[in-house]
Amino acid sequence: IEIGSSSSSSESEESSIISRFQQYLRINTSQPTPRYQEAADFLLSEGKSLSLESQIIEFVAGKPLVLLKWEGTNPHLSSILLYSHTDVVPAEPDKWTHNPFGAHMDSEGRIYARGSQDMKCVGMQYLEAIRRLKAQHFRPLRSVYVAFSPDEEIGGDDGAGKFVQSEIFEQMNVGVVLDEGSASPDEHYRVFYAERSPWWLVIKAVGAPGHGSKLYDNSAMENLLKSIESVRRFRASQFDLIKAGLKAEGDAVSVNMVFLKAGTPSPTGFVMNLQPSEAEAGFDIRVPPTADTESLERRIAEEWAPSSRNMSFSFIQKIPVQDKFGKPFLSKTDSSNSWWTLLENAVQKAGGKLGKPEIFPASTDSYHFRGCGLLAIGFSPMANTPVLLHDHNEFLNKDVYLKGIEIYESIIKAYASFDDHGKDGGSRDEL
Numbered sequence: 001i002e003i004g005s006s007s008s009s010s011e012s013e014e015s016s017i018i019s020r021f022q023q024y025l026r027i028n029t030s031q032p033t034p035r036y037q038e039a040a041d042f043l044l045s046e047g048k049s050l051s052l053e054s055q056i057i058e059f060v061a062g063k064p065l066v067l068l069k070w071e072g073t074n075p076h077l078s079s080i081l082l083y084s085h086t087d088v089v090p091a092e093p094d095k096w097t098h099n100p101f102g103a104h105m106d107s108e109g110r111i112y113a114r115g116s117q118d119m120k121c122v123g124m125q126y127l128e129a130i131r132r133l134k135a136q137h138f139r140p141l142r143s144v145y146v147a148f149s150p151d152e153e154i155g156g157d158d159g160a161g162k163f164v165q166s167e168i169f170e171q172m173n174v175g176v177v178l179d180e181g182s183a184s185p186d187e188h189y190r191v192f193y194a195e196r197s198p199w200w201l202v203i204k205a206v207g208a209p210g211h212g213s214k215l216y217d218n219s220a221m222e223n224l225l226k227s228i229e230s231v232r233r234f235r236a237s238q239f240d241l242i243k244a245g246l247k248a249e250g251d252a253v254s255v256n257m258v259f260l261k262a263g264t265p266s267p268t269g270f271v272m273n274l275q276p277s278e279a280e281a282g283f284d285i286r287v288p289p290t291a292d293t294e295s296l297e298r299r300i301a302e303e304w305a306p307s308s309r310n311m312s313f314s315f316i317q318k319i320p321v322q323d324k325f326g327k328p329f330l331s332k333t334d335s336s337n338s339w340w341t342l343l344e345n346a347v348q349k350a351g352g353k354l355g356k357p358e359i360f361p362a363s364t365d366s367y368h369f370r371g372c373g374l375l376a377i378g379f380s381p382m383a384n385t386p387v388l389l390h391d392h393n394e395f396l397n398k399d400v401y402l403k404g405i406e407i408y409e410s411i412i413k414a415y416a417s418f419d420d421h422g423k424d425g426g427s428r429d430e431l
């Protein structure tokens with residue numbers, strides 16, 4: 001059966017595909033109180049309806065991971081892991097044109113929902129692709145696992161983090177992981193081989209308090225402001241590299257101030273004639289795996305929070321850019337790694353175009369997989385679609401969604417049929 005021909009699904013087939021997607025979107029799995037059990041029940045029954053081996057695993061109570069297996073005919077080959085997370089970020093319903101958990105489809109076929117791009121689409125597309133392959137009586141050579149995991153949006157320690165350390169995971173003998181990417185405003189699908197690590201920095205200044213009318217050196221506010229100016233100069237220098245086209249977004253260090261905390265509260269606001277003795281600022285810094293982290297650390301200690309200016313700093317989060325062996329969390333994308341070539345060819349065969357592999361600007365659960373030496377590829381097939389991850393009015397057009405199913409059908413077929421006699425596609429060597 002030709003891949004292309006599967007696009008000619010009947011209207012009723014199409015509407016049941018869309019309504020399954022909507023059903024998943026309507027389960028409110030937003031942090032910080034995701035309805036995980038409902039999502040797990042739904043996914044488990046989907047798995048069973050596809051005759052997949054289906055189980056719910058709770059590494060942490062109340063945080064279920066759904067694991068489905070389509071057994072391959074050659075147990076000696078490594079398996080394929082189709083990965084997605086079930087949680088979504090919160091939405092502010094008042095600022096949306098449609099209910100973020102209503103999954104309303106407008107006249108142009110746009111399906112509005114939190115998670116429509118990030119990443120309930122991908123999770124359901126895996127299942128729909130498997131449904132089609134099963135209908136064609138395709139038999140995988142390699143085992144195909146589909147995992148739906150909790151807590152990605154809050155770091156994934158209780159989801160992917162526990163999963164990769166588990167006995168179950170060990171026994172899965174995973175050769176390659178597909179995880180989320182991002183929408184693309186142009187016709188090329190974006191694909192990611194690495195991601196930037198979040199460093200969430202808080203800097204704090206202390207200084208003598210004093211009368212609001214007095215000019216003196218070393219106040220907490222003045223000291224903090226000097227740092228903020230320095231951070232902003234660095235931010236501008238990184239941004240300029242991107243604007244000039246010298247660096248891609250994921251190759252530069254980003255830093256954005258996310259909070260400011262200072263002042264002496266009063267019933268009407270703040271005391272206006274008192275210079276505070278403490279002031280703090282928080283920054284979300286994103287560090288590419290190839291960055292010179294030592295020099296960045298020195299910059300933080302010497303320029304952004306120097307003790308000579310009565311400053312100190314701490315990290316709320318500091319995910320390393322390298323694994324425990326000192327290798328950066330990234331995988332080479334050249335042709336010596338078969339999984340990339342297979343992906344490129346499979347996407348092309350299904351009529352899609354792939355962009356140049358990039359470093360994902362934010363963070364995903366992939367770092368848990370890359371952290372244990374696995375090849376993880378970030379890919380969400382959404383071309384000609386505005387990037388609305390974590391934004392208001394997140395939507396995905398139904399035709400883009402349906403096209404993505406064809407793309408996965410082609411990828412899963414190629415991956416699950418790939419026989420390299422146990423050499424793991426070169427992924428281990430190339431990490």
Ligand SMILES: CSCC[C@H](NC=O)C(=O)O
Nearest residue numbers: 153154155198362363364
């Ligand atoms: C360190 S947990 C943060 C994970 C989050 N992931 C998606 O947006 C992010 O901020 O990139």
Ligand SMILES: [Zn+2]
Nearest residue numbers: 118119152180
């Ligand atoms: Zn995501």
Ligand SMILES: [Zn+2]
Nearest residue numbers: 089118153389
């Ligand atoms: Zn997200």
